[in-house]
Structure formats: C-alpha cells, structure tokens
Amino acid sequence: MEHNQTNxxxxxxxxTSQFNKIKALITSFxxxxxxxxxxxxxxxxxxxxxxxxQINKSFLVEVPDYGGxxxxxxxxxxxxxxxxxxxxxxDRDLTSLVYSGLMKATPDGKLIPDLAKEYTVSEDxxxxxxxxxxxxxxxxxxxxxxxxxxxxxxxxxxxxxxSPRRSNWDSVKVRKGDDHTITFILxxxxxxxxxxxxxxxxxxxxxxxxxxxxxxxxxxxxKPVGSGPYRVSSVSTNxxxxxxxxxxxSFKKYTLGKPYISTLTLKFYTNETSVLDAFExxxxxxxxxxxxxxxxxxxxxxxxxxxxACLTSTQRGDAVKLPSSDRLLGxxxxxxxxxxxxxxxxxxxxTRHTR
Numbered sequence: 520m521e522h523n524q525t526n527x528x529x530x531x532x533x534x535t536s537q538f539n540k541i542k543a544l545i546t547s548f549x550x551x552x553x554x555x556x557x558x559x560x561x562x563x564x565x566x567x568x569x570x571x572x573q574i575n576k577s578f579l580v581e582v583p584d585y586g587g588x589x590x591x592x593x594x595x596x597x598x599x600x601x602x603x604x605x606x607x608x609x610d611r612d613l614t615s616l617v618y619s620g621l622m623k624a625t626p627d628g629k630l631i632p633d634l635a636k637e638y639t640v641s642e643d644x645x646x647x648x649x650x651x652x653x654x655x656x657x658x659x660x661x662x663x664x665x666x667x668x669x670x671x672x673x674x675x676x677x678x679x680x681x682s683p684r685r686s687n688w689d690s691v692k693v694r695k696g697d698d699h700t701i702t703f704i705l706x707x708x709x710x711x712x713x714x715x716x717x718x719x720x721x722x723x724x725x726x727x728x729x730x731x732x733x734x735x736x737x738x739x740x741x742k743p744v745g746s747g748p749y750r751v752s753s754v755s756t757n758x759x760x761x762x763x764x765x766x767x768x769s770f771k772k773y774t775l776g777k778p779y780i781s782t783l784t785l786k787f788y789t790n791e792t793s794v795l796d797a798f799e800x801x802x803x804x805x806x807x808x809x810x811x812x813x814x815x816x817x818x819x820x821x822x823x824x825x826x827x828a829c830l831t832s833t834q835r836g837d838a839v840k841l842p843s844s845d846r847l848l849g850x851x852x853x854x855x856x857x858x859x860x861x862x863x864x865x866x867x868x869x870t871r872h873t874r
Contacts, residue, residue, distance in 0.1 A: 588782035592794040592803035596761050596787050600743045602719030603674050603682045604735060609787055616767060616783065617658075618719025618745035619774065621649050621668065621701075630713060634663055634720060634746065634774055636699075644708030649716070651699040655774050657722045658750040665701040669693050670723040672703075679731045687715040719745060746770075748778045763787050 548556060595609035605614045623633040632638070638649040655663040672693050675684045691712075692704040705712060722744055729737050741762050742751060749767035757763050765785045769778040786803055788794040791810060798806045 583779045585777065585779050586781050587779075588784065589780060589805060590784040590786065590803045592786050592788060592797050592806040594788055594791055594794050596763065596789070597741065597765075598761075599735070599740050601721070601740050603671070603680060603684060603721065604740065606683055613743075613765060613785065614719055614745075615747070616749045617743045617747045617751060618721075619747040620717040620719050621651070622713065622716045623775070624714070624717055630717070631775075633717075635716075638713075638716075640713075644710070645705050646702055647705075647712065647716070648696075648700065648702040651701070652774050653699060654772070655746060656772050657746045658744050658770060659722070659725075661722060661724055662698075663720060663722075663746050664698045665695045666698070667720050667723045668701045669695050670727065671718065671721045674721065674726075674734075675718065677731065680734055684715075684718055687718070719747065722746075746774070748773045748775070749783055752782075 545553070545556065593609050593612055595607050597609040597613050598607065599605050599610045600613040600617060601610075602614050602618050602620075605611045619633045621633060621635040621638070622630045624630055632652075634651055634655045636650045636652045638647060640647055649668075651663060651665060651668070653662075657663060672688055672691070674680060675682045675688045676691075678685070690706050694702040694704060696702065703712075703716075725739060725744055726734075726737075729739075742754060744750075748770055750770045751765060752768040753766045754762050755764035764787065765783075767783040767785070769781050771777045786797065788797065791813070794803070794806050795809070795813060797803045
C-alpha cells in the first residue's frame with residue numbers, strides 16, 4: 520500500500536527535475552540560439568502533424584453522402600413523362616427518373632434487377648419469368664404487382680397508342696401468375712429481349728380508367744406517379760401551360776435504395792443557345808447533350824466534362840456530394856449500384872467547376 524503511494528511521488532519529482540533542467544538549458548541559450556531552437560521545434564511539430572495527417576489520410580476511404588441538390592438544364596420541353604409514350608430527350612430524362620422497370624441498365628452496360636427480385640429463362644429461351652419484390656411500391660404508396668406489369672405491356676402493344684416501345688413487345692405474350700409473378704413468352708428465342716424489361720411500369724390503379732383517346736392528353740403525362748428513384752415534388756409552367764421546370768425529391772422507398780442527391784431541379788429550354796446562356800449565368804449547374812462546336816468553348820471556360828457510354832439512350836451522372844437517370848443518375852450508380860437507373864449512350868455533360 521505504502522509502495523503504491525510512493526511511486527507516483529517519485530515519478531512526479533523526476534518529471535519536475537527534468538523539466539527544470541530543460542528550462543534551465545533553454546534559459547542559458549543566447550538570443551540567436553533561442554531563435555534557432557524555436558525554428559527547429561516549429562519545423563519538428565509541423566512535420567509531425569503532416570506525417571500524422573498523411574498516415575490518417577491513407578487509411579480514409581471517400582464515401583458518398585446523402586443530401587444536396589443539383590440544377591440541370593435540358594433542351595426541349597417534356598410532353599410525355601410516360602414510359603409508353605416518351606419520345607424526346609426531355610421526356611426520356613424525366614421518365615427514367617420517375618419510373619422504374621423490372622430490370623435496370625447500369626452505366627457500364629450491365630443489367631441488374633430493379634423492381635424484380637429475380638428472373639429465370641426457360642431452357643428453350645422462350646419464357647422469361649420474373650418475381651417482383653414484395654416491398655416495391657409506387658410514389659403514392661400503392662404496391663407494385665404483376666397487374667401493373669401486365670397493364671403496362673398491354674398498353675405498349677396497343678396499336679392505337681402508337682408507342683415507340685411497341686416493336687419491343689410485338690408478339691410477346693404476357694402470362695400473369697400470382698401478385699408478384701409475371702411471365703413473358705416469345706415466339707422465338709431472342710437473347711437481347713431482357714433489355715426490353717427496363718421499360719418503366721405504369722400504376723394500373725391510376726391509368727386503368729383512361730381510354731386510348733384520352734391517354735396522350737392525361738395530366739398524368741406531365742404529373743406522373745411512378746416507382747423510380749425520384750418523385751415529382753413541384754412543376755412550373757409557362758403561360759401556355761407547358762412545363763418549364765420540375766423539382767424532384769428522392770424516393771426513400773425506391774427498390775434500389777434512396778438516391779444520394781436529395782433534390783433534382785430540371786429546367787427546360789427551347790434551344791441550345793438558351794441552355795448555354797443559363798449555364799454561363801449560373802442559373803443551372805449542369806448541362807448535357809452539347810453540340811460538338813460548343814464542347815471546346817465550355818471546356819476552355821473551365822467547365823468540367825463528363826463522358827458516359829451506356830446501354831440505352833441518353834444518360835449521365837449527378838454532380839453534388841457524389842452522389843442516376845439517365846444522364847442524371849449514371850455517376851451515382853458508379854458510386855452505389857444499389858441506387859439507380861438505366862444506361863446511356865455517348866453523352867457529354869458539363870458541370871460547373873467550383874473550387
């Protein structure tokens with residue numbers, strides 16, 4: 520007991536003795552020696568801190584964070600935010616953000632399950648059977664079922680609607696199993712068919728009462744409800760009632776995970792000159808589909824160019840907190856395959872470089 524109380528006392532005396540010796544030594548220095556000693560000590564401390572920082576940095580791994588926003592400029596006004604009717608780049612950009620399909624194309628060209636939990640192909644290559652995830656829901660909370668998939672394909676096949684996707688589904692039979700099972704039957708084997716299953720799924724409970732004549736004019740073409748990574752939060756229109764700006768919020772219940780970027784604002788312009796002016800004036804942070812003659816000018820102005828090559832029409836990536844879409848989700852998918860969209864095809868995107 521006595522021994523344990525003595526040791527701390529001896530240690531304290533020793534430390535005090537050493538400190539006094541060092542203090543006395545420094546006090547004995549001349550002014551020049553003190554300056555040199557101070558410089559050496561400062562260099563030693565800075566070097567030590569730098570070394571610790573570098574060692575710590577080597578063990579750190581950058582990870583994307585949730586939150587943030589980005590404002591994107593797109594040429595053209597959206598008219599059909601509908602996977603059955605989308606015809607323009609503006610239509611397809613928004614459709615791929617709002618809707619999701621059984622499968623999704625990643626930026627590197629691979630296909631991954633989206634609404635689908637799994638799928639099987641028969642030995643003869645004629646039947647594709649998909650199992651839908653039980654937790655898949657539309658933005659209004661309604662579950663996604665095989666009824667919705669069957670309804671979507673039937674609409675795509677409807678000759679009266681003249682869907683740009685009709686040729687992909689012509690002669691394909693749809694056989695519904697239970698609420699979460701759907702089978703597609705082909706007339707002959709066609710290995711690329713699986714790519715067609717990236718088509719966005721329409722909510723039957725919203726569209727079932729819309730007849731073919733009214734289908735292209737439904738308000739749900741501009742105020743869509745899907746099951747994709749983003750849901751429509753607000754829409755701005757011009758004096759003619761045409762949408763000029765969409766604000767999208769990340770969908771927490773998206774089957775591939777909540778997107779990293781919380782808010783996407785898409786602004787639409789009638790021509791490339793207008794969208795480039797908006798970019799130069801910092802009204803938007805990102806612009807894509809720039810013509811070759813303007814690529815060099817933007818690059819020289821210090822804008823950052825991103826190029827993507829994916830599976831289906833336009834797609835690129837986001838640029839904030841690092842984060843998908845078509846163009847908007849590509850980069851985010853590279854960071855987190857559990858969170859996003861289809862693929863792209865040679866697309867150039869510029870984002871403003873900030874320091």
